[in-house]
Amino acid sequence: MQGTLIIRPFRANLKRDTEIFGKMDPFVIVKMGNQKQNTSVANEAGKTPVWNDVITYRKTYENVIDFEVWDYDQASKNDMIGQASFPIAQVEQTRQFQGAIPLMYKGKPAGELSVIIEFKPDGQPQGYPPQPQQFGIPGQPGYPPQQGYPPQQGYPPQQGYPPQQGYPPQQGYPPQQGYPPQPGYPPQPGYPPQPGYPHPQPGYPPQQIAVIQIKFNPNCHDCHGTGKVYKKGKQKYCKDCYKHAGICPKCGGTGYNQKKGKVCKCKK
Structure with missing residues (x-):
């Protein structure tokens, strides 16, 4: 990655x-x-x-x-x-x-x-850019005085529309007959009261960042718990300690074999 x-x-x-x-x-x-x-x-x-x-x-x-x-x-x-x-x-x-x-x-x-x-x-995705700091609510102490807008010029008076002729009165609808009363349904039995939780549930605790601790074998005679060995001046993974930690010793858990330049077989 x-x-x-x-x-x-x-x-x-x-x-x-x-x-x-x-x-x-x-x-x-x-x-x-x-x-x-x-x-x-x-x-x-x-x-x-x-x-x-x-x-x-x-x-x-x-x-x-x-x-x-x-x-x-x-x-x-x-x-x-x-x-x-x-x-x-x-x-x-x-x-x-x-x-x-x-x-x-x-x-x-x-x-x-x-x-x-x-x-x-x-x-x-990148986060939003920082917003400029505000000094308070307008009108409250600590807020800088706002500059007023210049006075606006009024619009010229508009010519009124001619008076509109009213619509002729509409004939009302005849009164409607109501629906006959409907027979009611028999009363339904209510659900029994549900038992509440024994105590109110506390809020979610603050989330901590999960950290995966990889523990190599501290008693390893080759790497002494560091996960690395040096052979002929070159650094290599300690195979026993990486297997002990549950990590592929060929790619170091990355899924990419850097030595061979291709995806590690442990990902297949």
Whole structure:
């Protein structure tokens, strides 16, 4: 499914600290296919950084978003704090995800990254443009004074029509005889009183956005619960964990086999 992804990494709770003296300056790298963007650097935020960045990507046939949290070092090489992957199929149906994604570093937990991900598929109707703000009701305090209209010129007097001749009086119809009284139907027995509900029904609760949580096997020795394995420098799906989560490991739940460039057999 093609569309637009709006990604907001807004907070992290880190367990791993790469600094011996001072505090870390974390930032996030967001990757999807060949697209890559960075957030701003949270200077001296330590293990609890906060960001306010919005990253927008064009989604075609990609199926994974990769997150990497790094510590920015001005005088030396940046240090990786942790990384995580998020399957895009999780937001294709629900349209939105908000939650914490676990971070891993060399097979060990490194904390968690809180994100908001929205998906807008192609062809979705756009909302109405924002309406201008009103300041109140006319005549009420806070409403700006209205400009009056200029005085209108009156129309010239119209010539009256000549008086019309009245129609001759019409003859009335003879009085109609009423219908004879109809015999009434016997009284119908009423329905017995229906028992009411035991208590008034409460209103519908506010609807929450459904979020599908995909749980990989945290005890997997190959991917350690991330759903990805690295072989010969290439990233692949962990087949056992994807099957454990009920997702096709060939297409990542998208229905499109990106490696072969055609629709996955799991959709047939």
